[in-house]
Amino acid sequence: MAELMRAVGYRKNLPISDPSSLLDLELPVPEPGDHDLVVRVRAVSVNPVDVKVRASSDPHGEPKVLGYDAAGIVERTGAAVTLFKPGDEVWYAGSIARPGTNAELHLVDERIAGPKPASLDFAQAAALPLTALTSWEALFDRLRLTSQSTGTLLVLGAAGGVGSILVQLARRLTDLEIIGTASRPESRRWVLERGAHRVVNHHDDLAEALPDGVDYVFTPHSAGMIETFATIVRPFGAVVAIDEPPNLDLLPLKSKSIAWHWELMFTRSLYDPTSTAQHEILRQVAELVDKDVLHTTLTRRIDGITAANLREAHAAVEAGATVGKIVLAGF
Known part of the structure; x- marks a missing residue:
């Protein structure tokens, strides 16, 4: 038996x-x-x-x-x-x-x-393990960032499982400015403690909250966000996504030559x-x-x-x- x-x-x-x-x-x-x-x-x-x-x-x-x-x-x-x-x-x-x-x-x-x-x-x-692998691959394999990389990274859902380690990796292994999104006071504190330079409320208009734009975006929440990304990501910037929203139209990103990367661990x-x-x-x-x-x-x-x-x-x-x-x- x-x-x-x-x-x-x-x-x-x-x-x-x-x-x-x-x-x-x-x-x-x-x-x-x-x-x-x-x-x-x-x-x-x-x-x-x-x-x-x-x-x-x-x-x-x-x-x-x-x-x-x-x-x-x-x-x-x-x-x-x-x-x-x-x-x-x-x-x-x-x-x-x-x-x-x-x-x-x-x-x-x-x-x-x-x-x-x-x-x-x-x-x-x-x-x-899963979140660290996802974050490492997103930052260093998909976005091809290095210890010398500069610019600004926006991390959506920065208090979540992936965001919590991705913020740490980006802060400690690159020279990027890290902006996280979070809304509740405990989430905002958590994100800042992980190493984000600042936090914006994901319920706010990100185009208004980030008037100077960003170079990179990490997103676990892409549905309904493509027009926003087209507005806030600087020309020749890049987005890396881990979700799978149906019927995603990326064409608004083309005029700025914004790259779109998928990350699946x-x-x-x-x-x-x-x-x-x-x-x-x-x-x-x-x-x-x-x-x-x-x-x-x-x-x-x-x-x-x-x-x-x-x-x-x-x-x-x-x-x-x-x-x-x-x-x-x-x-």
Whole structure:
């Protein structure tokens, strides 16, 4: 009989208020492929992608496990693994094409995992991988910024999960002026504490709030914003987006030759599975954390990776008013 493990998943798309929207499950312990780590998961965080997949991907009655952030301990390794050994502490964001991290034991390709920062506990670490990878790729791969880059970067949703680490990375690893958007007093304080030079209210008219314009924009909220970007972004500037609004018309950006970039953290694991780029990014981020250059974005810890606790976390993320990250620790 196959060895079983605890996990949390779903069998059909239901509103998060429905007790069956996420379920406590017992599933077979997975067997590693050649480059896989078998990780005993100690903590996970909840991202908007968890909510999106739960709402849009119908498993037709089969159990589907979500979760795209984890910190844990390597228990076993595949035959070809060279980067880690059993007992190593790791953190990672996984692949959208594989079962998720909301399970006691989880398979992840060694090439998209990194060594966990020694200075963080598992919960503090689990807040960061997906958002740090997204932010790093957006800034340094998509926008191609460097330590010498100057100008002004506008970060929409700067108090959110990605914004909270992107502001830190941009402030500490570039020479840009960082402007974040936030509305509530606690959100504004959070963004300034992360390193933004100033904060503007995203409910205000950004063209009026930013009369001198900006060179770069990071956006998780692009619907209805293209005309605004066309107004506030300076000629030859650039926008990087992580959302997917339907029927997006980018033509207003053309007259200023404004570049538009998409950032999807899962592109590498989907289309370039042999790349170790995300392993290297996570290693560099861990070093910056251990040097006290970057800080965890955990703002709420829930003890127990259970269906009830994950439903509570999903509901909070769906509401769209979270600051930083929600993390669940321990089975």
